[in-house]
Amino acid sequence: MKRRDFLAGAAGALALPGAVRAQVDPPDPLVRTLAGGAPVRKGKVTLVLPQLADNGNSVPIRITVDSPMTPADHVKSIHLYSERNPVPNMANFYLGPRAGKAEINSRVRLAGSQRVTAVAKLSDGSFWYDAAPIVVTLSACLDES
Amino acid sequence: MIEIRILIQHPMETGYRHDDVGHLIKRNVINVLSCRYNGVEVFRADLSSGISANPYVQFYTVAEASGDLEFTWIDDEGERGSERQPIAVKG
Numbered sequence: 001m002k003r004r005d006f007l008a009g010a011a012g013a014l015a016l017p018g019a020v021r022a023q024v025d026p027p028d029p030l031v032r033t034l035a036g037g038a039p040v041r042k043g044k045v046t047l048v049l050p051q052l053a054d055n056g057n058s059v060p061i062r063i064t065v066d067s068p069m070t071p072a073d074h075v076k077s078i079h080l081y082s083e084r085n086p087v088p089n090m091a092n093f094y095l096g097p098r099a100g101k102a103e104i105n106s107r108v109r110l111a112g113s114q115r116v117t118a119v120a121k122l123s124d125g126s127f128w129y130d131a132a133p134i135v136v137t138l139s140a141c142l143d144e145s
Numbered sequence: 146m147i148e149i150r151i152l153i154q155h156p157m158e159t160g161y162r163h164d165d166v167g168h169l170i171k172r173n174v175i176n177v178l179s180c181r182y183n184g185v186e187v188f189r190a191d192l193s194s195g196i197s198a199n200p201y202v203q204f205y206t207v208a209e210a211s212g213d214l215e216f217t218w219i220d221d222e223g224e225r226g227s228e229r230q231p232i233a234v235k236g
Contacts, residue, residue: 058197082195086161090195098187098207100146105203109159109195140197 028081030088031119035127040119044128047118056110056140065102065120065128075102077121083114109140149180149188150203151216153226159194173221175200183212208234
């Protein structure tokens with residue numbers, strides 16, 4: 001192999017991970033299944049997680065969606081996805097105009113450091129998401145505690 | 146608008162843990178949690194093993210009229226729980 005060919009090949013290999021990452025954004029393939037081919041855009045949704053959790057068994061999570069929550073324009077559902085949990089779809093929340101405010105707080109289990117994704121389905125049929133990375137020191141689910 | 150906080154005492158057993166003699170402990174999590182306001186469902190959640198033991202959920206609703214807020218849940222073993230909370234709206 002000529003040196004030039006080798007360098008070209010190496011550059012190609014280096015470029016690949018970036019291209020793959022661009023493709024899987026929105027991150028989870030399940031998110032695309034949920035949307036059924038409709039575009040899932042980043043925005044409107046705000047996902048708040050601690051940057052570091054000592055214990056993955058109970059991690060506080062807050063999801064807010066920028067929506068007036070009127071009968072004409074509201075959030076229909078919010079879906080939570082984990083990259084590494086054995087059950088990736090952690091929870092689905094169904095709300096409507098009577099919620100008044102699109103905000104959910106809960107506590108989740110996380111099996112290791114990963115990126116968590118929240119997807120909102122709006123009454124006009126559009127999908128929006130936000131994702132947040134988290135470092136989990138002690139994993140949930142798989143350890144025998 | 147009122148804030149509603151629910152805390153349920155439930156192990157949310159994941160189905161991935163073993164007991165002291167090595168047998169797998171059966172999965173038992175709360176599947177559905179719903180909130181009805183005077184008989185009309187205003188909030189529902191599908192939960193899984195990804196939700197912590199003793200699940201905590203906080204959400205909002207508009208207090209439209211006096212009446213009852215009724216919360217119900219069902220787990221994998223078919224056990225149900227419910228709680229009723231009266232609410233008074235003035236003015």
